[in-house]
Amino acid sequence: xxxxxxxxxxxxxxxxxxxxxxxxxxxxxxxxxxxxxxxxxxxxxxxxxxxxxxxxxxxxxxxxxxxxxxxxxxxxxxxxxxxxxxxxxxxxxxxxxxxxxxxxxxxxxxxxxxxxx
Amino acid sequence: xxxxxxxxxxxxxxxxxxxxxxxxxxxxxxxxxxxxxxxxxxxxxxxxxxxxxxxxxxxxxxxxxxxxxxxxxxxxxxxxxxxxxxxxxxxxxxxxxxxxxxxxxxxxxxxxxxxxxxx
Numbered sequence: 001x002x003x004x005x006x007x008x009x010x011x012x013x014x015x016x017x018x019x020x021x022x023x024x025x026x027x028x029x030x031x032x033x034x035x036x037x038x039x040x041x042x043x044x045x046x047x048x049x050x051x052x053x054x055x056x057x058x059x060x061x062x063x064x065x066x067x068x069x070x071x072x073x074x075x076x077x078x079x080x081x082x083x084x085x086x087x088x089x090x091x092x093x094x095x096x097x098x099x100x101x102x103x104x105x106x107x108x109x110x111x112x113x114x115x116x117x
Numbered sequence: 118x119x120x121x122x123x124x125x126x127x128x129x130x131x132x133x134x135x136x137x138x139x140x141x142x143x144x145x146x147x148x149x150x151x152x153x154x155x156x157x158x159x160x161x162x163x164x165x166x167x168x169x170x171x172x173x174x175x176x177x178x179x180x181x182x183x184x185x186x187x188x189x190x191x192x193x194x195x196x197x198x199x200x201x202x203x204x205x206x207x208x209x210x211x212x213x214x215x216x217x218x219x220x221x222x223x224x225x226x227x228x229x230x231x232x233x234x235x236x
Contacts, residue, residue: 034224036224036227041229042229042230043121043123043207043227043228043229043230044207044209044227045227046224046225046226049224089160104150104162104165104173104175105150105152105160105162105209105225106162107159107160108159109159110159110160
């Protein structure tokens with residue numbers, strides 16, 4: 001079945017530090033990959049996405065590249081801010097050959113990021 | 118435009134009772150999905166509705182059910198509540214069919230959730 005594995009957290013960084021959150025996946029077919037962010041007391045917000053191999057998703061200074069050969073979609077940001085403190089979720093949705101697809105996202109366990117001034 | 122609206126935001130119920138949660142998707146969105154979020158299990162898919170039809174269902178017992186109305190609003194119901202049902206229930210909507218959404222990598226828009234506590 002499908003699965004997403006994220007690096008263990010929590011991650012604590014100082015402001016302006018470089019961020020990497022690792023994400024690897026297992027899926028059949030051709031999944032689309034996503035990063036979602038959840039701020040305290042809120043729902044999930046789509047941060048970025050990629051639909052095929054070698055695609056790079058980017059938003060608000062965050063980037064992730066769809067690596068089919070390593071089945072990875074690591075999240076990076078060059079300089080984090082205190083306001084980036086949140087929980088980050090890697091997720092996939094699966095589309096099978098022939099167009100049959102499934103209306104669900106499979107999420108990783110989430111990585112808590114805390115950024116100190 | 119208004120986002121995905123979930124009501125109520127917080128709910129406390131007693132074991133054995135039943136509960137109904139509501140989700141109003143973004144105007145024009147026809148697909149609604151439900152997820153359960155707990156510290157132990159993380160985010161788990163419950164079910165998905167498109168044009169009033171259930172399209173997909175996760176691995177939850179039959180006590181969990183849902184429906185979608187002609188205006189795309191959706192409700193989920195949990196009967197005979199158990200302590201383990203305490204969770205944040207999130208609803209997500211998408212404007213297109215799930216087949217199209219997945220093919221083009223369209224992420225869903227989530228609501229802020231309903232926090233259910235079973236005592």
